Amino acid sequence: xxxxxxxxxxxxxxxxxxxxxxxxxxxxxxxxxxxxxxxxxxxxxxxxxxxxxxxxxxxxxxxxxxxxxxxxxxxxxxxxxxxxxxxxxxxxxxxxxxxxxxxxxxxxxxxxxxxxxxxxxxxxxxxxxxxxxxxxxxxxxxxxxxxxxxxxxxxxxxxxxxxxxxxxxxxxxxxxxxxxxxxxxxxxxxxxxxxxxxxxxxxxxxxxxxxxxxxxxxxxxxxxxxxxxxxxxxxxxxxxxxxxxxxxxxxxxxxxxxx
Amino acid sequence: xxxxxxxxxxxxxxxxxxxxxxxxxxxxxxxxxxxxxxxxxxxxxxxxxxxxxxxxxxxxxxxxxxxxxxxxxxxxxxxxxxxxxxxxxxxxxxxxxxxxxxxxxxxxxxxxxxxxxxxxxxxxxxxxxxxxxxxxxxxxxxxxxxxxxxxxxxxxxxxxxxxxxxxxxxxxxxxxxxxxxxxxxxxxxxxxxxxxxxxxxxxxxxxxxxxxxxxxxxxxxxxxxxxxxxxxxxxxxxxxxxxxxxxxxxxxxxxxxxx
Numbered sequence: 001x002x003x004x005x006x007x008x009x010x011x012x013x014x015x016x017x018x019x020x021x022x023x024x025x026x027x028x029x030x031x032x033x034x035x036x037x038x039x040x041x042x043x044x045x046x047x048x049x050x051x052x053x054x055x056x057x058x059x060x061x062x063x064x065x066x067x068x069x070x071x072x073x074x075x076x077x078x079x080x081x082x083x084x085x086x087x088x089x090x091x092x093x094x095x096x097x098x099x100x101x102x103x104x105x106x107x108x109x110x111x112x113x114x115x116x117x118x119x120x121x122x123x124x125x126x127x128x129x130x131x132x133x134x135x136x137x138x139x140x141x142x143x144x145x146x147x148x149x150x151x152x153x154x155x156x157x158x159x160x161x162x163x164x165x166x167x168x169x170x171x172x173x174x175x176x177x178x179x180x181x182x183x184x185x186x187x188x189x190x191x192x193x194x195x196x197x198x199x200x201x202x203x204x205x206x207x208x209x210x211x212x213x214x215x216x217x218x219x220x221x222x223x224x225x226x227x228x229x230x231x232x233x234x235x236x237x238x239x240x241x242x243x244x245x246x247x248x249x250x251x252x253x254x255x256x257x258x259x
Numbered sequence: 260x261x262x263x264x265x266x267x268x269x270x271x272x273x274x275x276x277x278x279x280x281x282x283x284x285x286x287x288x289x290x291x292x293x294x295x296x297x298x299x300x301x302x303x304x305x306x307x308x309x310x311x312x313x314x315x316x317x318x319x320x321x322x323x324x325x326x327x328x329x330x331x332x333x334x335x336x337x338x339x340x341x342x343x344x345x346x347x348x349x350x351x352x353x354x355x356x357x358x359x360x361x362x363x364x365x366x367x368x369x370x371x372x373x374x375x376x377x378x379x380x381x382x383x384x385x386x387x388x389x390x391x392x393x394x395x396x397x398x399x400x401x402x403x404x405x406x407x408x409x410x411x412x413x414x415x416x417x418x419x420x421x422x423x424x425x426x427x428x429x430x431x432x433x434x435x436x437x438x439x440x441x442x443x444x445x446x447x448x449x450x451x452x453x454x455x456x457x458x459x460x461x462x463x464x465x466x467x468x469x470x471x472x473x474x475x476x477x478x479x480x481x482x483x484x485x486x487x488x489x490x491x492x493x494x495x496x497x498x499x500x501x502x503x504x505x506x507x508x509x510x511x512x513x514x515x516x517x518x
Contacts, residue, residue, distance in 0.1 A: 155418040
């Protein structure tokens with residue numbers, strides 16, 4: 001055990017190279033203030049961002065962008081304190097993403113399908129990605145059995161899972177990122193963190209760092225059954241570690257954070 | 260009715276542009292002398308080839324090739340008459356081809372499968388053709404449900420038949436040849452031929468012309484279910500006409516032909 005498990009966990013999870021401030025703020029609100037009417041006071045947000053080594057000026061700029069450009073956050077003054085909350089749009093999109101981010105490991109479909117389109121095109125590829133399919137060959141896509149294929153496509157049920165399929169389906173460009181995340185999460189899990197020994201601010205900080213690292217990868221590829229990944233794919237191991245760590249670090253209430 | 264239905268049928272079926280003499284001799288032996296021990300005497304073969312406007316010299320050259328190069332035909336003298344018969348190899352390969360040539364229309368499998376190979380290559384394509392598959396996309400093949408896929412391939416069961424699949428599976432290079440054959444066969448069928456009004460030599464001539472035109476197309480592509488062809492594909496209509504015509508023109512015995 002390190003003498004300061006929080007500092008060790010924070011050190012393992014903090015990844016300045018992959019920390020866009022506006023994106024981290026979206027993570028913070030998605031994790032801590034997703035319920036309707038929830039808001040985070042300016043001092044709590046500043047303290048959280050401070051724990052992540054984000055300067056107040058950078059937080060201010062990012063908040064401005066999330067308010068004016070993205071219509072994601074809305075802010076009100078209550079006395080001298082700003083109260084920030086998700087807009088209807090921010091909440092809707094955060095809720096949609098939360099289904100994937102906070103899904104139980106192993107809850108996805110095991111069965112999969114293969115879909116052949118009549119012809120190949122960039123638009124068709126984008127449409128298929130939106131439908132939850134991954135490209136396997138120019139006109140050929142794989143998806144979980146629940147994905148909805150386009151009309152007129154040839155829908156095929158696999159009879160078995162050849163050993164080479166994983167290497168062709170998984171998003172290879174994310175494999176190294178998952179390797180790196182896995183290393184960070186495993187180091188954190190090894191610290192044996194106990195929520196009881198952490199302040200609400202520390203717990204919230206670690207939760208947001210964990211969710212952020214996971215969110216920026218998992219939302220970039222479709223949710224395919226485990227069988228469609230190679231043995232070296234770390235995505236599912238990351239999912240299991242994220243889930244276990246978040247259970248060890250229960251979400252603090254906004255009231256506790258305010259105190 | 261034409262005054263000479265045989266001459267009209269012969270005129271409809273004879274296709275000098277597609278008549279390789281050695282290949283027609285293979286058709287003749289496959290249709291008339293497939294049983295073990297069957298042989299065709301030189302005069303009968305000459306008479307048959309004469310009905311097809313093939314000169315005796317061309318028949319001699321082709322017979323020589325089929326004996327020495329292909330080991331398909333063997334010849335013996337019985338008195339002054341040559342007796343020709345299939346070699347063991349010629350009979351084996353003719354028997355294998357006969358399954359396809361004389362198959363009942365509609366007897367093939369209705370169910371089909373799609374097979375994805377791990378990678379594409381010329382050798383894999385040849386192997387898949389040999390196994391009875393047709394190419395659909397670079398690594399993707401279709402076949403009847405009974406075809407045996409290579410080990411390690413991804414075997415897929417189609418859930419439906421999209422309307423565009425036929426145009427992608429059928430051997431387009433044969434479509435025009437089938438159109439032309441269909442036209443010849445339809446003209447022949449319209450003549451209302453009666454075997455009783457024909458000599459054994461005439462019946463054998465027409466049978467061999469019918470089988471030959473069909474054989475040179477049907478053996479050049481895999482036997483796929485009807486659903487995998489477009490509506491304009493004439494292959495199955497040709498099959499039905501070939502079958503009906505051969506039933507109207509029962510195979511004469513070699514003894515009748517000798518007489």
